[in-house]
Amino acid sequence: MDFEQLNQFADAYSTAEDALLAEINDFTRKNHTEPHMLSGHLQGQLLKMISRMIRPGRILEIGTFTGYSALCLAAGLQPDGILHTIEFRAPTAAIAKDFFEKSVYRDNIKLHTGNALEIIPQLEENWDLVFIDADKPGYINYFELVFPRVKKNGFILADNIFFHGEALKENAKGKSAKAIKEFNQFINQRTDIEKVVLTIRDGLYLIRKT
Structure with a gap:
């Protein structure tokens, strides 16, 4: 069974998108120049399930895009x-x-519009759950900025950690692929967290603050 068959099975045997998520999915694919940036059905359902397990009081999402992932996370x-x-x-x-x-x-x-590095310090919150899915060269900066405000046993999710497979190569090419490779190494070397790589879609790091 190849990856596409597995993906089709997972899609068919997972809870379907609700009407609004399906609308966002359809609109984004038809109207946005970068529809691949959408979390999509399977990852969206995973985000929803994780949020519902955690039952967070405060969530921070860095990288809204067209709103699909935010609505999934908000469900919990x-x-x-x-x-x-x-x-x-x-x-x-x-x-x-x-x-x-x-x-x-x-x-x-x-919803906040602008530079996350400027906006985050203005948010006087302690986070139960953080989802990082913005510009890849900023991942380490985002992590270091939010980590002190993540509660003990709080979670951080980082998306696109495979970066289309480019970040897995020994000699990663391109600014974003190199940045993700560096971020993955940065996370892997930390001793103040527990982490697991989820191989869904383009790779998702699930990180718990210990």
């Missing part, structure tokens, strides 16, 4: 919980905002 929030999500590009943030307004989680999601 406590009733009074808040998800802060940061998108660098204003036009993309506007798309996500429109979808958030259609969601039952609209009052639980706070």
